[in-house]
Amino acid sequence: MPPRPKSREKPTSHRRLVEFPPQLSSGYLVRDAHRAFQRLLERRIAAYGVSRGQWYFLRVLWITDGLSQRELSARVGMMEPTTVIALRSMDRAGLIRRVRSAGDRRKVEVWLTAKAKRLRNELLMVARAITDEAEQGIAPRELASFRRMIARMTANLDRVER
Amino acid sequence: MPPRPKSREKPTSHRRLVEFPPQLSSGYLVRDAHRAFQRLLERRIAAYGVSRGQWYFLRVLWITDGLSQRELSARVGMMEPTTVIALRSMDRAGLIRRVRSAGDRRKVEVWLTAKAKRLRNELLMVARAITDEAEQGIAPRELASFRRMIARMTANLDRVER
DNA sequence: TCCAATTGCATAGATTTCTAAGTATTATCC
DNA sequence: GGATAATACTTAGAAATCTATGCAATTGGA
Numbered sequence: 324m325p326p327r328p329k330s331r332e333k334p335t336s337h338r339r340l341v342e343f344p345p346q347l348s349s350g351y352l353v354r355d356a357h358r359a360f361q362r363l364l365e366r367r368i369a370a371y372g373v374s375r376g377q378w379y380f381l382r383v384l385w386i387t388d389g390l391s392q393r394e395l396s397a398r399v400g401m402m403e404p405t406t407v408i409a410l411r412s413m414d415r416a417g418l419i420r421r422v423r424s425a426g427d428r429r430k431v432e433v434w435l436t437a438k439a440k441r442l443r444n445e446l447l448m449v450a451r452a453i454t455d456e457a458e459q460g461i462a463p464r465e466l467a468s469f470r471r472m473i474a475r476m477t478a479n480l481d482r483v484e485r
Numbered sequence: 486m487p488p489r490p491k492s493r494e495k496p497t498s499h500r501r502l503v504e505f506p507p508q509l510s511s512g513y514l515v516r517d518a519h520r521a522f523q524r525l526l527e528r529r530i531a532a533y534g535v536s537r538g539q540w541y542f543l544r545v546l547w548i549t550d551g552l553s554q555r556e557l558s559a560r561v562g563m564m565e566p567t568t569v570i571a572l573r574s575m576d577r578a579g580l581i582r583r584v585r586s587a588g589d590r591r592k593v594e595v596w597l598t599a600k601a602k603r604l605r606n607e608l609l610m611v612a613r614a615i616t617d618e619a620e621q622g623i624a625p626r627e628l629a630s631f632r633r634m635i636a637r638m639t640a641n642l643d644r645v646e647r
Numbered sequence: 648t649c650c651a652a653t654t655g656c657a658t659a660g661a662t663t664t665c666t667a668a669g670t671a672t673t674a675t676c677c
Numbered sequence: 678g679g680a681t682a683a684t685a686c687t688t689a690g691a692a693a694t695c696t697a698t699g700c701a702a703t704t705g706g707a
Contacts, residue, residue, distance in 0.1 A: 339606075341606040341609040348613075349616050349619055349620060349631070349632065350522040350615060352639070353635065355562070355639045356635050356639045357518075358562065374692080375692095376692070376694085391655075391656095393655060400517070400520065401694075403655080404694085404696085407657060408692085408693070412692090427654090428703085429654065429702045430654090430656085431655080431656070443501070443503070447503040447504075450510060451505050451510075454510055454512055456642065457511055458511060458641075460637060460641070461638075465630065465634060466511070469511070470508070470511070472627060473515065473517075473631070474508075474518075476518050476619040477518045477521045479618055480518075480521035480522060480524075537662095553686095555684085555686080564666080565686070566667095566687075567665070569688085570663075589673070589684090591671070591672045591673065592672095593686070
């Protein structure tokens with residue numbers, strides 16, 4: 324008896340029944356934009372000795388100084404171990420001091436140093452400049468619509484996740 | 486002579502001359518949306534044993550199989566060492582095979598396995614479902630406008646970087 | 648009051664990403 | 678044809694992020 328030929332894969336299971344080109348995927352487009360923003364931000368703030376990981380925490384602390392690590396994690400939207408690592412590097416870089424809370428000794432309050440406060444205006448202008456460049460050629464009215472839509476998408480996805 | 490009082494920080498340098506609330510920053514909004522997309526995608530494809538790092542490469546290979554690693558890096562938009570790591574994990578997971586090119590022995594061709602091909606339709610439907618959920622409550626006409634704007638932003642930022 | 652649950656932070660280890668530098672193969676140019 | 682440059686991939690090491698787990702301080706209920 325001749326050897327049985329290798330069974331072929333059933334072609335139906337491989338057919339391209341589903342198409343979903345990246346250009347039609349909001350997720351894909353958002354990812355690309357995110358990476359473009361990140362790259363530019365990272366390069367520009369590096370000139371001030373600030374890393375992207377530190378940026379998000381500065382952004383929050385410039386609004387509300389002296390938060391606990393847990394509060395910071397929640398506002399920045401990162402997990403607490405990530406916060407620990409970021410704050411450690413910020414401490415080393417002289418951007419914050421961590422103070423054990425007097426009232427509740429479990430808590431650590433995070434306070435900006437004078438150095439970090441001095442960086443505020445200039446770094447916020449850097450961020451705004453990047454946004455301005457990104458928004459070139461888009462009408463203000465359209466931009467307002469854009470912001471509403473992307474915030475809506477985030478809210479939709481957060482709701483799905485419970 | 487009484488001790489001189491501690492000199493105060495010059496208030497001008499710390500004043501909040503610049504304001505840039507996150508809700509008005511496209512970069513911030515894009516980041517939030519990106520994270521929401523990522524989290525949901527990661528959870529859903531994990532059920533198929535596929536990680537987020539592998540996802541992007543599958544997405545490209547489902548369109549064009551047999552690319553070299555350099556080509557893949559360019560299309561996925563990641564650096565080559567990242568590609569090496571992702572492909573190694575995909576090889577271990579039985580999603581691809583890497584074949585030294587016969588014509589140019591520097592090159593490595595990346596080919597999908599039958600397993601990876603079988604996953605295609607179902608995983609693309611997962612991606613589309615996430616996009617559908619994100620886009621709930623937004624009119625198709627508005628969505629087209631959204632896609633144009635976010636692609637424009639990415640292009641604007643890429644151009645700035647040279 | 649005291650023990651268990653909760654809260655706040657930290658550590659350990661894995662994954663994903665980058666930059667910088669190394670190795671092997673191929674192409675170029677006198 | 679052989680030195681040099683360019684190309685394709687890999688390794689090494691750092692950073693940022695996550696999940697799972699651990700420890701210390703506080704709170705709450707019997």
